Amino acid sequence: MPDRNHARAHVPGPLVYLRSRMWVIPVFCLAGGVGLCLGTLAIDHATGYRLLGQGLVGSSTNAQGILSAVAATMTTLIPLVLTITTVAVQLAMGQFSPRIVGALLHDRVSQWAMGLFTATFAFAIVAMRNVQASRTGVPGLTLLTAYLLVLASVVGLILYVHHSSRSMRAAGLIDLVGDHTHREIDRLYPVEREEEPAPPPDTAEALPRADTGVRHEVLNAGEPGILVRFDLARLVQLAARADCVLETVPVMGDFVHSDSPLFRVRGDIGRLDQAAxxxxxxxGDERTHEDDCAYGIRKLVDITERSIAQPFNDRTTAVQSIDRLHDCLRQLVCRPFPPGCHRDQDGTVRVITRRLTWDGFVRLALDEIRLAGCSAPQVTRRVRALIDDLKRLAPPERQEPLDRQLRLLEAGVRRAYDDEDDITAALTADYQGIGSGSDVTR
Structure with a gap:
C-alpha cells in the first residue's frame, strides 16, 4: 500500500540553495570587506600607525575626503550593475525565452562585480569612521588597501561593462546557455565511462533477496516542486540498509505533485527510513542545469522556436541556436550513456533511475524545430546539415532516430513547397542556413 505518512516539506540542499541565489556572493563580499578593513586597522594599530608614512597615504583630512568619495562612487556603481542586469533580463524574456532569466540572474560575473563594489563600499565606510576617530595617526595600510580596492573596482567595472555588452547580444545569450549545457554534458556523460545496460525492472538481479513481489510507493509528503537532484549515494545506502530496491518515478526536471509517488519500493518497506x-x-521552484543537461537543450529549442515565429521572424538567430544544439548532440552521439542501475558495494542493484535515451535527446532537440521551421529554408537547410553530420558520426545502433528525423524533415518540406526546385534547395545541407551549402558555393 502507498505510504502516506507525512514528513517535512522538501527544501533544496544548502549548496544547491546557495548556488541558485543571486545575493549570496555580494553579501559574502560585504562581510569580507568589513573583515578586511578590521584586519588592516588592527595591523595599523599594532604598529603604532607608523607602517606607512603620510607621504604615501596623505593626511587624515585627505584620507577622509578620499574615503567619502569612494563610498559615494560605490553607491552609484551597485545600482548600475542591477540596472544592466534588469535590462538584460527584460531583453531575454521578450525576445528569446523566459527560461534564460535564471542563467542571467546566476551569472557569476555580475555577482562578482556587485560583490567587489559592495566590499569596497563597506571597506570605505568602516575605514572612514576609524580615520575620524583616530587621533594618534593615519592608518596607512588601511588607506593603501582602500586605494587598491578602488583600482580593482575600476578594472572590474570595465570588464563588467564588456561582459554585459556581449551578454546582451543574441549570440551572447545563446552561448551562455550553450556553454552551461556543454559543461554539464561533459560532466554527466564522460568519454571514458563504460556503458552498462540497465537490466529490465523485473529481472531477478534487480530484486532483493527478501522481495515479496509487492511494490510499495513512497509519496512526496511535502510541498510540490520540480525535481532538481537525487542524492544517489544516499539512496543506495538507504536501500542497502533496508535490503530493498528503489525505482525512481519522476525524471530529472519533472514536476512532482503533493502525494505523488517519488519511489517504488521492492522489498519490505517497513525497514526503510522514509523520512531520510x-x-x-x-x-525546487524551477529546473536547473546541474544534473539536467536536457534543460539547456530545452532552452535552446525555445530560443529557436521563438526566433522562427512572428513577430520576431529572425531566422539567423534560429540558425545560431541550432549551432549550439548541434554541438550538444555532437558531444552525445558517440558517448556511452550512464547506467540506470546503481549498485551497492556488494554489486547488488539498489536504485533504478529513468534517464533520457539518445532517441530522447534527438527528439527533444529537433522535433519542435522541424515542425515549426519546415517553411523556413534557413532552418531546414541547417537542420539537414546537422542530421547529415551526426549520421557520419553515429554508430549503427544510433542511426535510426536520425533516419526518422531526416524522413520527417523531407516530408514536412514537401508539404510546405510545391515547386521541386524550392524543395531541393530547402533540403540542401547548409551550415549557415543559406551561405555554405553545395548549391551556393564552389
Whole structure:
C-alpha cells in the first residue's frame, strides 16, 4: 500500500540553495570587506600607525575626503550593475525565452562585480569612521588597501561593462546557455565511462533477496516542486540498509505533485527510513542545469522556436541556436550513456533511475524545430546539415532516430513547397542556413 505518512516539506540542499541565489556572493563580499578593513586597522594599530608614512597615504583630512568619495562612487556603481542586469533580463524574456532569466540572474560575473563594489563600499565606510576617530595617526595600510580596492573596482567595472555588452547580444545569450549545457554534458556523460545496460525492472538481479513481489510507493509528503537532484549515494545506502530496491518515478526536471509517488519500493518497506529517503530528493521552484543537461537543450529549442515565429521572424538567430544544439548532440552521439542501475558495494542493484535515451535527446532537440521551421529554408537547410553530420558520426545502433528525423524533415518540406526546385534547395545541407551549402558555393 502507498505510504502516506507525512514528513517535512522538501527544501533544496544548502549548496544547491546557495548556488541558485543571486545575493549570496555580494553579501559574502560585504562581510569580507568589513573583515578586511578590521584586519588592516588592527595591523595599523599594532604598529603604532607608523607602517606607512603620510607621504604615501596623505593626511587624515585627505584620507577622509578620499574615503567619502569612494563610498559615494560605490553607491552609484551597485545600482548600475542591477540596472544592466534588469535590462538584460527584460531583453531575454521578450525576445528569446523566459527560461534564460535564471542563467542571467546566476551569472557569476555580475555577482562578482556587485560583490567587489559592495566590499569596497563597506571597506570605505568602516575605514572612514576609524580615520575620524583616530587621533594618534593615519592608518596607512588601511588607506593603501582602500586605494587598491578602488583600482580593482575600476578594472572590474570595465570588464563588467564588456561582459554585459556581449551578454546582451543574441549570440551572447545563446552561448551562455550553450556553454552551461556543454559543461554539464561533459560532466554527466564522460568519454571514458563504460556503458552498462540497465537490466529490465523485473529481472531477478534487480530484486532483493527478501522481495515479496509487492511494490510499495513512497509519496512526496511535502510541498510540490520540480525535481532538481537525487542524492544517489544516499539512496543506495538507504536501500542497502533496508535490503530493498528503489525505482525512481519522476525524471530529472519533472514536476512532482503533493502525494505523488517519488519511489517504488521492492522489498519490505517497513525497514526503510522514509523520512531520510525524502530528504535525499531535492525539489525546487524551477529546473536547473546541474544534473539536467536536457534543460539547456530545452532552452535552446525555445530560443529557436521563438526566433522562427512572428513577430520576431529572425531566422539567423534560429540558425545560431541550432549551432549550439548541434554541438550538444555532437558531444552525445558517440558517448556511452550512464547506467540506470546503481549498485551497492556488494554489486547488488539498489536504485533504478529513468534517464533520457539518445532517441530522447534527438527528439527533444529537433522535433519542435522541424515542425515549426519546415517553411523556413534557413532552418531546414541547417537542420539537414546537422542530421547529415551526426549520421557520419553515429554508430549503427544510433542511426535510426536520425533516419526518422531526416524522413520527417523531407516530408514536412514537401508539404510546405510545391515547386521541386524550392524543395531541393530547402533540403540542401547548409551550415549557415543559406551561405555554405553545395548549391551556393564552389
Amino acid at each position: 529517503l525524502r530528504r535525499a530528493v531535492v525539489l
